[in-house]
Amino acid sequence: MKEVQELADLREIQSVHMIGIGGIGMSALAHILLDQGICVFGSDREESDTTRRLRDRGAVIMIGHQASNVRSVDWLVYSAAIPKDNPEREEALLQKIPEMDRASLLGKIMKLYPHSVAVAGSHGKTTTTALLSCLLEWAELDPTVLVGGYLNEISGNVKVGKSPYLVTEACEYHGSFLRFPPRIGIVLNIDLDHLDYFENLAAIQAVFGDFVAQLPPEGLLVINGDDENSAHLPRVATCPVIRVGLCDDCDLKASQLEVDTAGRYSFDVDFRQKPLGRFSLGIPGKHHIHNGLTSLAVALELGVSPHQLRETLPKFRGLHRRFESLGNWQNVTVVDDYAHHPAEILATLQTARSAVAPKGKVYCIFQPHTYTRTLALLSEFADALALADGVVVTDIFAAREPDRGLIHSQDLVKEIRIRGGKAVYAPLPEDSAREAASLATAGDMILTVGAGPVNELAPLLEKQLKAMDH
Structure with missing residues (x-):
């Protein structure tokens, strides 16, 4: 099987198959390859606006990961989240199709x-x-x-x-x-x-x-x-x-x-x-x-x-999911931020505090991102979140990891409370929205924070806030 190093120049490629083509990083590379005149095939777990946009540009995309998706192409490209036992990587090995990871492909593109x-x-x-x-x-x-x-x-x-x-x-x-x-x-x-x-x-x-x-x-x-x-x-x-x-x-x-x-x-x-x-x-x-x-x-x-x-x-007014205003209901502002590290959460809380000063309060719905990060930085997460006027913690967003039973969102709630902060655990989206909305009054801000889909709580927050008599 060819090694990545044998591909000296991107212009040697005429066709690729990209596993996880709907991801934010892989989709960007797919657009560049299409612009270079390269035939792009790919697969992803589910349909999305991203895959539809690529398909409109000529990419051939299959939904689901299975061996039959892999055609005779020059190279197979995968992201760091795709394991070796992925059926498409295994099929590429059988077909003797050389593979490279996303970072290696981006490196080849950068040489242009x-x-x-x-x-x-x-x-x-x-x-x-x-x-x-x-x-x-x-x-x-x-x-x-x-x-x-x-x-x-x-x-x-x-x-x-x-x-x-x-x-x-x-x-x-x-x-x-x-x-x-x-x-x-x-x-x-x-x-x-x-x-x-x-x-x-x-x-x-x-x-x-x-x-x-x-x-x-x-x-x-x-x-x-x-x-x-x-x-x-x-x-x-x-x-x-x-x-x-x-x-x-x-x-x-x-x-x-x-x-x-x-x-x-x-x-x-x-x-x-x-x-x-x-x-x-x-x-x-x-x-x-x-x-x-x-x-x-x-x-x-x-x-x-x-x-x-x-x-x-x-x-420059920012980009989506970076202190992005999602709406204002009952004079309570709802803002989403992608922060998923204690230092980022601290910066987000400080920015929010400045935005509602001098009298407004800041409440946070936090969705921890990955078990390893939550466990390793538990104390730091608690230190940062304790600075909010109230925190609602959802279940941990696993992303690429299995749950080994070493950490739970309730552990974070406990640590926040030890530091004098106010925190509750709410595993269901409806519960998270209701808890946060019940805390806020006119002039306050509710943050949805995390790298997972916590921003999708916005419609539920809108419903809860409109129903509240503040």
Whole structure:
């Protein structure tokens, strides 16, 4: 069977079969392959808007995973979530069809773009990828974009440009980003996560170091100068480094911070002590200052003027499932956020608190994501969630994992209560919505938080809030 390394160039491929083609990452690659004139076949567990959109473009997609789906193609592509005993992978082996994982395919695609940018980090990848992509698009650089969420400006999660620029997320899970050959690498931060794969923080720092070491000497590394866990990265880089942040010794520094009533920040920016002017964010949250600075650093490197960036930065209003307003009923605002790590939840709660200040309260419906993450970071989750005025915890969203009986949502409820927080367990969607709605009054905010389908509670919350006499 061929090894992945034998595929020297994407242009050697005429046809592929993609397992899990409806996923956010795989579907983006499918669109690019179709644009390259490659015949795309694929399968997924269920029909979706994503699969229908691909089918409309000419992809042949089967629903369900079975051996008969696999035709005579040049390559089979699978995501990290697809095991070796998947019937389609087994059939490809019998047919002697070579296979590669999604990250390897993206690496091949990136080689077609001389100015490729990989956005890495434990938190903020999707927002930063979207923000940077918009800044380049508004500067008429026409980038190819792969983002892990729905971005209104490109009407989806992928845009195929006709320029040498590409912007993509780069995930550390399973060392996937080590298969990427970007010219510009971004590391937003490093934190404990994906502990079903990484042993500890040191292992995570090491893989980020490997990612940085691969950047070419003529490339660029942009890092968060305020993140202690990333401090080792400049020492392993062979390319120039730009440190962004609030610290005095950062290369691109924000100062004189101000925040409006919606929680959106404005700040002065200096690049190596040269004033670039005052910039404003169009999205709420102090944590987005670093995302904004990182995007500015790369856009400046690619030739966008400070004047143009001052004009366009406030135009970016975020993307779906990132502090996204779902509605307002009985003067209670319902907001959804994809946060599924304690640091992200803390940032989301702080942003929400700022949005309802000075008198409003913040309630949270939290759906934990994966058993391993919930177990490994139980104390940190409880610390963050205890800061809400009340928390409703649903069942854990398993994603790719089996339930080994080691952790339960009620364990998290107990830990929140130990810290003085108010929390209840509500396994059924109707119960979750009813509990949260019963807490809120006019001027408050209810957050649906998690990487699973917790946002689907919005209609139930609307029904409960409208029925309540506040």
